[in-house]
Amino acid sequence: MSKHPFISVKSLSVGYDSRSGKTIQVLRNVSLEISRGESIGLVGESGSGKSTLALAAMGYFKRGLRVLQGSAHFDGIDMLALERDELQKIRGGRLALIPQNSGQSLTPTMRIGQQLTEALRLHSDMASAQFSDRVVELLTQVRLPDPAALVSRYPHELSGGQQQRVAIAMALAGEPDALLLDEPTTGLDVTTQAHILELLRDLARERNMAMLYVSHDLGAISRVCDRVAVMYAGEIVLTGSARQVLLTPCHPYAHGLLTSIPRLNQTSLPVALDGRPPMPGEAISGCAFAERCPLADDKCRSKSPDLLPVTTGETVRCFKRDMIAEMPVSSRKPSRKDDLDNRTSDSALGLEHLAISYTKKDWLASLLFPGTPVPPATVDGISITIEKGETLGLVGESGSGKSTILKAIAGLISPKEGQIKLHDDKVLKPRVEDRTAVSLRQIQMIFQNPDDSLNPRHTVAQILAQPLRLYFGLHGEILREASVSLLESVRLGAHYLDRLPSQLSGGEKQRVAIARAFAAEPEIVLCDEVTSALDVSVQAAVLDLLDELKTRQGTTYIFVSHDLAVVKAISDRVAVLYQGRLCEIGPADAVYKAPFHPYTEVLLGAVLQPDPDVAPTLSADDVVEFFPPACGCPFQRRCPRKLGRICDSETPPSREIAPGHYINCHIPARDL
Amino acid sequence: MAVITHDSTASGSRAIGVFKDLVSRPSGAIGLFLVIFHIVLALVSPFIAPFDYKLQNSALMLSQPDAVHWLGADHLGRDVFSRTLMGGREALLVTGVATPLAVIWGGFVGILFGLVGGRLDEVLMRVVDAFLSLPWILKMLVLIVTFGTGVEVLIPTLAFFYGIPVIRIARAATHDVIARDFVWAAKARGHGRISIIWRELLPNVLDTLMVEGAMRWSWMLLAFSSLSFLGFGVSPPTPDWGLMISDARGFMSFAPWGVIGPVIALSSLIIGINLTADALAKALGIDRAQKAPM
Numbered sequence: 026m027s028k029h030p031f032i033s034v035k036s037l038s039v040g041y042d043s044r045s046g047k048t049i050q051v052l053r054n055v056s057l058e059i060s061r062g063e064s065i066g067l068v069g070e071s072g073s074g075k076s077t078l079a080l081a082a083m084g085y086f087k088r089g090l091r092v093l094q095g096s097a098h099f100d101g102i103d104m105l106a107l108e109r110d111e112l113q114k115i116r117g118g119r120l121a122l123i124p125q126n127s128g129q130s131l132t133p134t135m136r137i138g139q140q141l142t143e144a145l146r147l148h149s150d151m152a153s154a155q156f157s158d159r160v161v162e163l164l165t166q167v168r169l170p171d172p173a174a175l176v177s178r179y180p181h182e183l184s185g186g187q188q189q190r191v192a193i194a195m196a197l198a199g200e201p202d203a204l205l206l207d208e209p210t211t212g213l214d215v216t217t218q219a220h221i222l223e224l225l226r227d228l229a230r231e232r233n234m235a236m237l238y239v240s241h242d243l244g245a246i247s248r249v250c251d252r253v254a255v256m257y258a259g260e261i262v263l264t265g266s267a268r269q270v271l272l273t274p275c276h277p278y279a280h281g282l283l284t285s286i287p288r289l290n291q292t293s294l295p296v297a298l299d300g301r302p303p304m305p306g307e308a309i310s311g312c313a314f315a316e317r318c319p320l321a322d323d324k325c326r327s328k329s330p331d332l333l334p335v336t337t338g339e340t341v342r343c344f345k346r347d348m349i350a351e352m353p354v355s356s357r358k359p360s361r362k363d364d365l366d367n368r369t370s371d372s373a374l375g376l377e378h379l380a381i382s383y384t385k386k387d388w389l390a391s392l393l394f395p396g397t398p399v400p401p402a403t404v405d406g407i408s409i410t411i412e413k414g415e416t417l418g419l420v421g422e423s424g425s426g427k428s429t430i431l432k433a434i435a436g437l438i439s440p441k442e443g444q445i446k447l448h449d450d451k452v453l454k455p456r457v458e459d460r461t462a463v464s465l466r467q468i469q470m471i472f473q474n475p476d477d478s479l480n481p482r483h484t485v486a487q488i489l490a491q492p493l494r495l496y497f498g499l500h501g502e503i504l505r506e507a508s509v510s511l512l513e514s515v516r517l518g519a520h521y522l523d524r525l526p527s528q529l530s531g532g533e534k535q536r537v538a539i540a541r542a543f544a545a546e547p548e549i550v551l552c553d554e555v556t557s558a559l560d561v562s563v564q565a566a567v568l569d570l571l572d573e574l575k576t577r578q579g580t581t582y583i584f585v586s587h588d589l590a591v592v593k594a595i596s597d598r599v600a601v602l603y604q605g606r607l608c609e610i611g612p613a614d615a616v617y618k619a620p621f622h623p624y625t626e627v628l629l630g631a632v633l634q635p636d637p638d639v640a641p642t643l644s645a646d647d648v649v650e651f652f653p654p655a656c657g658c659p660f661q662r663r664c665p666r667k668l669g670r671i672c673d674s675e676t677p678p679s680r681e682i683a684p685g686h687y688i689n690c691h692i693p694a695r696d697l
Numbered sequence: 698m699a700v701i702t703h704d705s706t707a708s709g710s711r712a713i714g715v716f717k718d719l720v721s722r723p724s725g726a727i728g729l730f731l732v733i734f735h736i737v738l739a740l741v742s743p744f745i746a747p748f749d750y751k752l753q754n755s756a757l758m759l760s761q762p763d764a765v766h767w768l769g770a771d772h773l774g775r776d777v778f779s780r781t782l783m784g785g786r787e788a789l790l791v792t793g794v795a796t797p798l799a800v801i802w803g804g805f806v807g808i809l810f811g812l813v814g815g816r817l818d819e820v821l822m823r824v825v826d827a828f829l830s831l832p833w834i835l836k837m838l839v840l841i842v843t844f845g846t847g848v849e850v851l852i853p854t855l856a857f858f859y860g861i862p863v864i865r866i867a868r869a870a871t872h873d874v875i876a877r878d879f880v881w882a883a884k885a886r887g888h889g890r891i892s893i894i895w896r897e898l899l900p901n902v903l904d905t906l907m908v909e910g911a912m913r914w915s916w917m918l919l920a921f922s923s924l925s926f927l928g929f930g931v932s933p934p935t936p937d938w939g940l941m942i943s944d945a946r947g948f949m950s951f952a953p954w955g956v957i958g959p960v961i962a963l964s965s966l967i968i969g970i971n972l973t974a975d976a977l978a979k980a981l982g983i984d985r986a987q988k989a990p991m
Contacts, residue, residue: 435885457884465887478878482900491896492886525711545886 030058030098031235032203034082037095039074049306051077051090053259056332061202064229064236066250066267068243068282070302070560071531074259079205079239083120084112100202118148118199125208127196128188131180137164137191138176141198148199163194168224185423186217190224197228203235210245214422215587219631219641222248241560243286244633247271248641252338255279258303258313261332265339268637275349276341277318285565286635287590289617294594297569298562301530312344320345371413371448373581374434374468374549378443379407381426381433381605401656402441404429404605406676413548416575416582418596418613420589420628426605427585431551434583435470436460466496469547473554475534479526485512485537486522492544511540514577515570532563536570543574552584556591568595589632593617598685601625606659607679611686620697622688623666658691666692718980725976731969735785735962742783748776750783750936759952769954771945780936781958785966787931788938791848792917795855799917800910803860807867808898811875812890822868828861833920834927841929851930855920859913863906870905874898904981911974915967922963938963 039052052074059065067075080086082097084104097104099120104112116122124130131140141160145151151159157176164172167190180188189209196204206225210218226249229236240246246253246267253270255263255278263276274280281298288295300317303309311328315321325344332342343349382402404426411417419427432438434445436457445453447464454460469492472478479488489508493499499507509519515536526534535555542550552571556564572595575582586592592599593613600610601622609622616625630642644665658664661672671691679687682694690697719725748766754774762769768777810818828836837854844850874880875898883897924930925939933940938959945955 437881437885457887460887462887465885468885470882470885472878472882474878478882480879480897480900482903483896491883491888495886495888541882 031061031063031100032059032082032237033057033096033098034078035096035098037078037081037097038093039077039081039086039090040093041089041091043306047306048093050093051259051305052081054095055256055259055261056095057082057254057261057264059203059235059237061235062229062233063252064238064250066246066253067237067239067256068241068246068253069256070282070562071241072302072305073256075239075256076207078256079207079237080122082237083116083122083205085116117144117196119201120203120205121196121199121201122205122207123193123196123209125211127192127209128180128185128190131188131191133180135179136176137178137180137183140180140191141176141195144195144198159198163197164191166197166228167191167194169194184217185213186220189213189217189221193221193224193228197232200232201234203237204229205237205239207239208241209238211240211242215589215628215633216422216631216643218245219248219633219643222633223641223643225249242633243271243283243561243635247635247637248633255282258309259305260313260342262314262342263340264332265336265341269336269339271635271637275335275339275346276314276343277320277345277349278314280349281317282562283635285562287565287568287588287594288634289590289593289629289632291594292614294568294572295565297566299566301532301563312342318345320348372410372446373413373415373448374411374583375446375449376407376409376411376430376434376443377446379430379433379440379445380405380442381429381438382441383438402605404433407443407605407607409600409607409610411549411581411583413581414575414579415597416584416595418592418599419583419585419602420587420592420599421602422587422628424604425602427587427602428553429605430602431470431553431583431585434549434551435468436465462496466545467548468551469542469545469549470551470553471535471538471542471555474558475531475538476526476558478538479534479541481526483525484522485524485526485529488526488537488541489522489544492541496545507544511544512537514543514574515540530563531559532566535559535563535567539567539570539574543578543580546578547580549581549583552582554586555584557586557588564591571595589617589628601628604659607689608660609686609688611683611688615683615686620682620688620694622660622690622697623664623692624660627663627665658689668692715977715980719973719976722976722979724972725980728969728972728974728976731965732973735966735969736789738782739786739789742786746776746779746782748779750775750780751934752776759948759955761952762954768958769952771941771955772948772952777941777955777958780941781938781962784936784938784941784959785962787848787935788918788921788925788963791851791855792914792921795852795859796910796914796917798852798856799858799860799913800863800906801860802856803863804867804902804906805894806860807864807869808871808894808902810864811868811871812894812898814875818868822865825861825864829865833858834923837920837924838927838929841924846929846932851921851924855917859917859920863909863913866909867902867906870902871898874901904983908974908978908981908983911970911977915970915974918963918967918970 034055034057037052037055038050040048040050043049055078057078067079069075077090082099084097084107092105099115102115138160141163142156145156145159146153160176161172164175169175169187169190183191210221213221222245228234236249238246238250250267253265253267254261255270255276257278263270263274263279270279271283274283284296285298286295298317303313311326312321312330315325318325330342330344332340334340335346380402381404407430409417419430421427429438433440436453436455439455447453447467451464453464457465486508489511490504493504493507508522512519512521517533517536529537556567559567568591571582574580584592584595596613598611599613599616601608601616601624603624608624609616617629627644630644633641657674658672658677661667664672668691675691677689677691679689680694681687682697688697720729752775754770757766757770757774759772760766760770766776766778768781771777810821837858840854841850880893880897883893921930922939925937926943928943931937931940941959942956945952949956
């Protein structure tokens, strides 16, 4: 074997020319080495250049990007000097990429077998007679059940996790020596994500592959990577073993990033990392992180630190690296939910036997085929009373009906059965058009993705004016004043009024969306995955803001998220949903502790912690979700603790195992 | 909190940015020049035309181009150059009024269909399809023959028929916008339909409508000229390119100068509009393939 490192990127700078003719650097003098069989995690906030670096390692640059200096070698081959067709031979063959959402990038009209055969034809020297055997072998390698039958299926017949596995199998078709993974599990459910990561980890070991794993998720990184490189503003600021970086980070940015992650073993909100990373092309004098760094002094602001070794295998770009230990580890504010009790026993919102169905009644079909059974509702039998001033967290995987319930409360979907009561006495009309102005104002919603929930053609002033005009009839100077004070309440300055959403960062956009919801002075705010489109450091700040607004205004939240740690940090009570059915509901602390509903246990086991010592426990399989939902217990088909016939036939009873803590399960309370 | 200092451009200047982008593209610069050139010419041509467009001179009948009559004379001995200069006035006036009308009514109906959706939308769209399947010239001739050929008939006729394809485009553009969360947010707040169309949908559909309007304009010019060519547009002796081509086509084999002038004028205007529409689409970012990196 040759001496040179397997994958090596040396002092690489990549940039693009802006409209105004300036060269804007996306990567600044980045060096990275990966040896055979080693897996490196590349972390950083969005825009830090991590994907650009990973793609540059395989000689690929997005349109408009060009190399300013430096080199990228793969097994001694200069990837930046290769001709296009030579590059193509290496890519997909010896060096494979698994991009984000690669499961969804499967061709929908091609059977799984065909897709894999195509990959084999392009990237292997195998005789075509052996293809079908090899396809089955590949599918077995990615631990897909019944590979022989899978060959003739179409992508839409597989679950998201299975699609992702097929995508991995395609990447393995060329028997790669190195895998580049760009956020391969983002967008997947927690349980699926955990399974995929275990698979990748095993594959890398079995086949002695080098892996470059790009992710913003430190939990995922801690599962699969030996070493971690942290990027900030197009530079590598810290490299080290996963253990060193995740447990004792010696760069203030990495430290801040780690403390801003909500964790399962903490009850309070995480500490936000203030500020925002510099934009590409922004003038940086000195250390790029100095602006946000609590340790920064004049030297940091004027002189740029070099990437220097501290201990074996660990390098850091920081003048203050010796002071990291003194950084506040827990400047954690005590959770407000403990010391300030807004709650009264008054009900803010009551859901009574709510059932929602997306399938409309087809009068023609019911006339022609009178015996056809009505498909079971997407959401069924939800009865929850939300008290004034409390935060109710709704958790579950995708398809659990969390967002559907919120939409029904907002009046955007009409429930099939049941009713929604405001304040115990007022029954809300199902359709938003029929509701009174007062009840409309009292319920406001914040959406997942602020890119989508803010009209791109409206300025912030216009966005905020909408509810203010609609509910309070404000105009002119009063309207402007009200808008400014709203912006202040979400910690944005008045100069934001004339900005368009495209001129704001992700976190700022979400703040504007929050300000818009609070403009109505609502009693109940529905939060639909409000932090999942944001970077972790921004997420912490948004959670903190939501908590502060609640304390100040006594708002009731219904907080939907797939992230169990986030829900735990912000909620007073948590409801666990599976396929539109309630599994467990209770005080947040109780739900996250035994006794568990089997599904809650599965979910919690799959949560990835940014700690190399904590391994997830994988119990239930990540199988295809069946529609319609099961009769009897909704979770029976995946339940690792299924009792038997009773689970198939009978809806589990809701049992109160502690005050306010209900579990819907047939398993006796003492065994849960 | 760190204060954001990078340059912010106010919303009003988006139009300026788009315009700058438009003229920075060769197709936009050339196209816009041609269009403006024709509009200016239409305005000033009565004052700069060297000869009276009506003046017949039997001595000059079908005479070749020379130093006095740059493009020769037609079969009635009229100066072709003067007539070509003025031949776009009627066409630009009629289409210039009818195009905005077509975009406004087609756009509004299209957005409304898109918002309402469901079965009503399905049924109405099939009516639109049925309309589009008939050759346009037939439909227009029926109306023009019934109501006459004046400007007061031509403008509403063209506006009506050219608004129908706009419905399709506006509806499709609305469908892209309607599923987005800001429309849901407006619905959840309790805004009415008109407010949602006006505030949420229209600003996002406007780009598409503008490009569509530019494209419709060039089609409409062609249609207007075709009507004139067939004798249903402008009545003689008013000069019009379509009519001039029609009049001169019989002598094309031995007096081609009667056709060349109006053909070049008409095609340069249509090419100009098309180039502008193309560059406008790119400047607005509708053409995805041409988007700037990142």
